[in-house]
Amino acid sequence: MTAMPQLLTDLHAVTMANNDAPYGMIRDAAIAVQDGRVAWVGPQADMPTEYTGLDRRSLGGRVVTPGLIDCHTHIVHGGDRAVEFEMRLNGASYEEVARAGGGIVSTVKATRAASEEELLQTALRRVDVLIAEGVTTIEIKSGYGLDTETELRMLRVARAIADERPIRVRTTFLGAHATPEEYAGRDDAYIDELCIPTLRAAHTDGLVDAVDGFCEGIAFQPDQIARVFDVARELGLPVKLHAEQLSNLGGAKLAASYGALSADHIEYLDEDGVRAMADAGTVGVILPGAFYTLRETQQPPLDLLRKHGVPVALATDLNPGTSPLNSILLTMNMGCTLFRMTPEEALRGVTQHAATALGLTDLGTIAPGQLADLAVWDIAEPAELSYRIGFNPLHLRITGDLT
Ligand code: DI6
Ligand code: FE
Numbered sequence: 001m002t003a004m005p006q007l008l009t010d011l012h013a014v015t016m017a018n019n020d021a022p023y024g025m026i027r028d029a030a031i032a033v034q035d036g037r038v039a040w041v042g043p044q045a046d047m048p049t050e051y052t053g054l055d056r057r058s059l060g061g062r063v064v065t066p067g068l069i070d071c072h073t074h075i076v077h078g079g080d081r082a083v084e085f086e087m088r089l090n091g092a093s094y095e096e097v098a099r100a101g102g103g104i105v106s107t108v109k110a111t112r113a114a115s116e117e118e119l120l121q122t123a124l125r126r127v128d129v130l131i132a133e134g135v136t137t138i139e140i141k142s143g144y145g146l147d148t149e150t151e152l153r154m155l156r157v158a159r160a161i162a163d164e165r166p167i168r169v170r171t172t173f174l175g176a177h178a179t180p181e182e183y184a185g186r187d188d189a190y191i192d193e194l195c196i197p198t199l200r201a202a203h204t205d206g207l208v209d210a211v212d213g214f215c216e217g218i219a220f221q222p223d224q225i226a227r228v229f230d231v232a233r234e235l236g237l238p239v240k241l242h243a244e245q246l247s248n249l250g251g252a253k254l255a256a257s258y259g260a261l262s263a264d265h266i267e268y269l270d271e272d273g274v275r276a277m278a279d280a281g282t283v284g285v286i287l288p289g290a291f292y293t294l295r296e297t298q299q300p301p302l303d304l305l306r307k308h309g310v311p312v313a314l315a316t317d318l319n320p321g322t323s324p325l326n327s328i329l330l331t332m333n334m335g336c337t338l339f340r341m342t343p344e345e346a347l348r349g350v351t352q353h354a355a356t357a358l359g360l361t362d363l364g365t366i367a368p369g370q371l372a373d374l375a376v377w378d379i380a381e382p383a384e385l386s387y388r389i390g391f392n393p394l395h396l397r398i399t400g401d402l403t
Contacts, residue, residue, distance in 0.1 A: 006033045006034075006056075007033075007052075007054035007055060008033065008057050008374075009030045009056055009057070009058050010028075010058040010061055011030070011059040011061070011062055011063070011376070012025065012026070012028070012062070012063045013025070013026040014064065014065040014366075014382045015041060015066075015365055015367060016351045016364065016365045017365040022344055023344055026041065027043075028043055028044055028045070029041060029043055030042070031366065032051040032054060035401065036372055036400035036402075037370060037371055037372055037400065037401075038366055038367060038368055038372050039051070039368060040368060041367065041368065059376055059395075059396075062379075062395055063377045063379050063381075064366070064374050064375070064376050065134070065366075065374070065377065066351040066352070066364050066374065066375070067137065067351075067363075068136065068328050068350045068354075069135070069350055069351060069354035069358070069360075069364060070137070070138045070139065070315050070318070070328050070331075070354070071285060071313050071315045071355075072141075072264055072285050072287060072315035072316070072357075073140055073315065073316055073318040073319075074140075074143065074174075074317070074318060074319035075126050075138065076119055076123045076144075076154050076157045077107055077110070077123075077320055078110030078111035078118070078144070079106065079107060079109075079110025079111070080320045080324070081106065081321050084097050084100075084103070084106070084321075087102070103321070104144075104177075104178050104321060105180075107320050107321060108144050108180060111145055111154065112145060112147065116153055116156060116157055119153065119154065120157045120161070126318065129327070130316075131165060133327060133328050133329050133392055133394060134375030134377070136166075136167060136168060136373040136375070137167065137354075137358070137373065138168070138169055138170075139169075139171075139172055139210075140161070140172070141212055142155050142158075142171075142172070142175065142202075143212075143214075144177070146175070146177065146180035146190075147194065148197070151198050151202065152201065152202055152205065152207065155171050155173070155202055156207065159171060166402040168363070168373070168402070170209045170358045171208055172208070172210045172240065173198075173207075173208045173210070173211050173212065173237075174213065174214070175195035175196075175199055176191060176212075176213035176214060176225060177212075177213070178214065187221075191224045191227055191228065195228060196231050199228065199231055199232070199235075200235070203237065209238075209359075210232075210237060210261060210358075211228060211229065211231075211232035211238070212239070212240050213225040213229075213239075214242040215242060215249055215255075216242070216246055216249065217246065217249070218246070219242075222251060222254045225251070226254060229254075232258075239258050240260050240261045240262040240263070240285075240357070241254070241255040241263050242264050243263040243264065243265060244263070244265060244266045244268040244273065245265035245267060245268070245290070247268055250273065252266060252274075252277055252282070252284075253276040256273075256279065256282045257280070259281075259282075261356070261359050262283040262284070262313065263283075263284060264284075264285035264315075265286075265290065265300075266284050266300050266301070267296060267300050269284070269304075270301075271308075274301065274304045274310060277305075278308040278309055278310050283310070283313050283353055283357040284300070284305050285313045286312055286314050286335060286339065286341075287315055287316075288314070288325075288334035288335055288338050289316055289317050289322075289334070290317050290322045291334075293325075299338075302340065311352075311357075312345065312348075312349055312353060313350070313353040313354040313357045314332060315328075315350075316328060316331050328350055329388075329391075330390070332347065332349070332386040333386050333388070333389055335349060336386045343383040343387065344383075346386045351364045371400040371401070373399050373400050374397070375397055375398075376394070376395045376396040376398070377394060377395060378394075379393050
């Protein structure tokens with residue numbers, strides 16, 4: 001479908017493109033949109049005459065940013081873990097919670113039991129909350145099925161979300177998330193006999209945009225992740241990794257050696273790993289929701305990431321266990337308050353750098369040729385997006401060629 005060309009006027013463009021101004025800000029700007037892409041952006045007074053005849057829409061002096069991108073979610077899953085949350089706060093030990101069927105296995109059980117339609121409807125309620133905050137692109141992982149049928153079902157639901165709502169979806173295969181009960185004590189067999197064949201099947205069905213794993217003492221070892229990544233490479237799929245969340249197993253370095261799009265969590269990342277990420281162009285994805293929920297105290301090494309020029313993204317990690325965080329705006333606030341990111345870094349983390357973490361080159365900035373995914377805000381300064389807690393100033397969301 002070809003959208004009508006449009007001229008957005010009377011706005012302040014927070015382009016996040018690399019011009020000399022903070023935030024790539026252009027005040028008193030206009031944006032020309034043609035065929036769902038930005039045709040021109042600049043000071044309204046300098047607008048080329050070829051655009052002056054387009055259908056005008058005044059934005060009344062509001063601030064326009066790129067549409068926000070949540071580059072790490074587990075938004076498709078069955079059930080929730082509220083009772084487990086309550087048990088723990090009433091003093092139950094980890095073992096007691098596990099004996100009562102809690103933890104990641106409870107989400108696997110609930111996800112396996114849920115129909116495709118149930119998974120879709122529950123995910124859409126969460127997606128709609130993000131859409132209301134100006135999110136226009138979302139990444140969605142599998143990883144709560146851990147059997148072939150349910151992993152494929154999760155990925156089909158993730159794809160279906162893009163048919164149900166005007167949002168772009170990138171799918172990530174996360175079969176290497178945990179070992180299911182039926183393979184207890186046989187992690188290697190799970191990887192070789194179930195995870196990898198399921199990845200191949202999901203790829204054959206066109207359901208996979210990237211491949212992820214959970215590299216951790218309580219999950220999979222680097223050599224097991226490497227076997228999954230070898231298959232991803234063979235299939236031509238980019239990789240990313242949950243790395244250095246609870247300990248340092250050298251996951252980020254491993255991921256970088258496969259040219260990973262991103263290494264995520266990274267609280268325990270060291271300078272060696274940061275260097276490897278810088279060399280490979282791997283984005284560091286910071287997930288304050290999991291840090292907060294787990295009451296972690298080890299800070300991700302932002303100064304080292306800055307020193308070596310590693311782009312940093314921010315995401316919700318929206319999942320029922322360690323990050324029931326359904327807000328990209330609160331995620332930005334947490335990035336600033338918990339980790340001392342600047343509001344500009346936080347906004348870059350959910351726009352330009354989030355796009356890079358997903359391998360998307362035509363999203364995340366407002367510039368000629370980019371998809372015209374935009375968020376229009378009732379604010380005067382971009383820092384307000386990170387500053388307020390529990391306040392949503394979205395005025396309007398525009399999604400390029402999507403309807
Ligand atoms: N990182 C985490 O913290 C979890 N998964 C992951 O990759 C936990 C997921 C869960 O508890 O459901
Ligand atoms: Fe995660």
